Amino acid sequence: xxxxLSIIKPDGVGKGLIGEVVSRFEKSDIRIIAMKMLWMTKKQxxxxxxxxxxxxxxxxxxxxxxxxxxxxxxxxxxxxxxxxRKLMGATNFEDAEEGTIRRDFATDIExxxxxxxxxxxxxxxxxxxxxxxxxxxGA
Ligand code: ATP
Ligand code: MG
Numbered sequence: 001x002x003x004x005l006s007i008i009k010p011d012g013v014g015k016g017l018i019g020e021v022v023s024r025f026e027k028s029d030i031r032i033i034a035m036k037m038l039w040m041t042k043k044q045x046x047x048x049x050x051x052x053x054x055x056x057x058x059x060x061x062x063x064x065x066x067x068x069x070x071x072x073x074x075x076x077x078x079x080x081x082x083x084x085r086k087l088m089g090a091t092n093f094e095d096a097e098e099g100t101i102r103r104d105f106a107t108d109i110e111x112x113x114x115x116x117x118x119x120x121x122x123x124x125x126x127x128x129x130x131x132x133x134x135x136x137x138g139a
Contacts, residue, residue: 003033003074004081005126007115010068013037017105018071021114024087024101025075033137034074036130042066048129051122057110064110072130076138081123084116 008021025032040048045062052058075084089100093112096103106112117123127136 001076001078002080002120002123003076003127004084004117004123005115005130006073006075006084008071008073009111009113009115010064010070011108011111012105012113013069013071015105015113017113020105021071021101022073025073025084028083028087029077030080030083031076032073033076034127034131034135035071036135037069037071038130039069040066048126061110074127074131074136081117081119085118088114088116 006021006025008018012018012021022032042062045065046053046058049058049062049065052061055061077083087101089096089102091102091112092109093102093106096106101114102112117126
């Protein structure tokens with residue numbers, strides 16, 4: 001069993017896609033083991049995306065991620081990191097496969113609806129960034 005962190009980004013929440021994204025997880029046998037809505041400060045967004053601090057898009061990305069409410073979820077399942085990233089599609093929606101969340105709903109390389117952890121180490125950091133053990137089912 002593996003865990004990953006999913007975020008429905010401010011554009012996804014703004015476009016009314018919470019139900020759509022959750023529904024895709026439920027239909028894919030991905031178990032939601034923690035979930036909440038919150039609005040990050042710029043500082044919190046900078047901490048979350050610290051790995052990208054040197055990238056040219058860091059300032060814009062952290063402005064975007066703190067521009068409105070997000071929904072964060074911890075997901076559990078077999079191979080769930082890769083499974084979630086497959087459901088999300090490529091970072092740039094133009095390169096994303098048909099039927100993926102980003103292909104279906106994103107309009108911008110930055111405003112791409114969802115986030116998903118990319119490895120077990122980043123998943124552990126990212127889940128711990130938003131949830132304590134009392135908030136995770138089965139923890
Ligand atoms: P995420 O980490 O959000 O799941 P990802 O792993 O597909 O996305 P990363 O390379 O980790 O992509 O980039 C993190 C986020 O930074 C992207 O989801 C996107 O919002 C933004 N981003 C990535 N590359 C660019 C870029 N070239 N220009 C603007 N924004 C970008
Ligand atoms: Mg990433």
